[in-house]
Amino acid sequence: xxxxxxxxxxxxxxxxxxxxxxxxxxxxxxxxxxxxxxxxxxxxxxxxxxxxxxxxxxxxxxxxxxxxxxxxxxxxxxxxxxxxxxxxxxxxxxxxxxxxxxxxxxxxxxxxxxxxxxxxxxxxxxxxxxxxxxxxxxxxxxxxxxxxxxxxxxxxxxxxxxxxxxxxxxxxxxxxxxxxxxxxxxxxxxxxxxxxxxxxxxxxxxxxxxxxxxxxxxxxxxxxxxxxxxxxxxxxxxxxxxxxxxxxxxxxxxxxxxxxxxxxxxxxxxxxxxxxxxxxxxxxxxxxxxxxxxxxxxxxxxxxxxxxxxxxxxxxxxxxxxxxxxxxxxxxxxxxxxxxxxxxxxxxxxxxxxxxxxxxxxxx
Ligand code: CIZ
Ligand code: SF4
Numbered sequence: 001x002x003x004x005x006x007x008x009x010x011x012x013x014x015x016x017x018x019x020x021x022x023x024x025x026x027x028x029x030x031x032x033x034x035x036x037x038x039x040x041x042x043x044x045x046x047x048x049x050x051x052x053x054x055x056x057x058x059x060x061x062x063x064x065x066x067x068x069x070x071x072x073x074x075x076x077x078x079x080x081x082x083x084x085x086x087x088x089x090x091x092x093x094x095x096x097x098x099x100x101x102x103x104x105x106x107x108x109x110x111x112x113x114x115x116x117x118x119x120x121x122x123x124x125x126x127x128x129x130x131x132x133x134x135x136x137x138x139x140x141x142x143x144x145x146x147x148x149x150x151x152x153x154x155x156x157x158x159x160x161x162x163x164x165x166x167x168x169x170x171x172x173x174x175x176x177x178x179x180x181x182x183x184x185x186x187x188x189x190x191x192x193x194x195x196x197x198x199x200x201x202x203x204x205x206x207x208x209x210x211x212x213x214x215x216x217x218x219x220x221x222x223x224x225x226x227x228x229x230x231x232x233x234x235x236x237x238x239x240x241x242x243x244x245x246x247x248x249x250x251x252x253x254x255x256x257x258x259x260x261x262x263x264x265x266x267x268x269x270x271x272x273x274x275x276x277x278x279x280x281x282x283x284x285x286x287x288x289x290x291x292x293x294x295x296x297x298x299x300x301x302x303x304x305x306x307x308x309x310x311x312x313x314x315x316x317x318x319x320x321x322x323x324x325x326x327x328x329x330x331x332x333x334x335x336x337x338x339x340x341x342x343x344x345x346x347x348x349x350x351x352x353x354x355x356x357x358x359x360x361x362x363x364x
Pocket of ligand 1: 040041042043136137155156226254269
């Protein structure tokens with residue numbers, strides 16, 4: 001990276017000292033990660049932010065929904081800053097509150113939501129209750145909706161526990177916004193059939209589902225996906241197995257079902273990092289996750305053969321919007337006494353979202 005920018009970022013960070021805490025997501029560029037006080041996945045970073053109540057400014061090098069979660073979990077005095085406001089997440093953007101409320105109203109009209117969750121008191125609703133579950137990769141609005149309706153947030157490492165908890169409370173789960181994490185967890189970890197899952201498409205009337213399909217379903221999956229992980233195909237897996245005999249295929253659960261099914265292992269980014277740390281020298285690994293992370297893993301494990309699962313380049317374009325110039329700008333603004341690009345979640349939404357996040361933290 002540009003030596004002048006490196007020097008400016010170093011100087012600005014030194015001038016701010018303990019007043020600033022810089023968080024770097026695993027999918028961030030190297031030029032940004034070098035300035036992170038801590039790196040992690042979205043969940044770990046939110047926890048880390050909450051563990052530093054003394055830091056006045058949290059500079060979040062990641063995407064918008066992650067900065068929102070950090071704002072929800074930190075004290076009201078702390079300010080969360082996203083160096084580029086255009087760093088969104090295409091998956092999170094696929095579930096908008098109004099669309100989700102429309103779907104929920106349909107479930108209410110159908111009588112498949114219990115009164116405890118806001119549904120109408122109807123006899124047929126008894127034992128036929130929908131529990132809303134949202135992946136961490138969703139807006140604060142969606143987490144708030146889930147909290148209001150006694151549901152739970154999950155990450156890719158605790159999705160199975162979140163589903164188990166939910167099915168102890170209802171007969172159906174409404175899973176937002178990543179259809180792949182929902183389907184993969186239900187089918188591969190809970191033993192459900194593919195037929196137990198239906199796909200609710202917010203762009204079709206009634207979600208594109210009949211009343212009967214909704215009554216019969218156990219998992220109602222929102223039609224959302226990650227534009228990065230969704231690009232890996234069964235052909236990518238077949239091709240790498242042919243090219244590298246004995247290769248271990250390790251993918252993120254945001255990948256399509258057939259890809260996860262064909263892989264040797266599936267896990268969150270934190271899981272992937274640990275699996276490589278534990279892997280024997282000389283072993284070969286094809287990794288199905290974001291390219292910045294895979295490139296760093298390859299550098300960190302020169303004794304192992306670490307490669308990207310698909311040979312077409314696959315950065316997360318919104319993660320990559322946070323670059324060194326944006327980080328330098330944000331830090332220098334703070335030094336100058338201004339607060340750039342602050343991310344705030346309104347109190348009502350934050351309170352409800354915290355209910356759903358606390359429920360996740362309390363999962364057995
Ligand atoms: O795909 C992502 O953006 C992931 C894995 C986020 C996270 O850290 O949970
Ligand atoms: Fe969103 Fe996918 Fe990018 Fe993660 S990798 S921030 S889920 S688009």
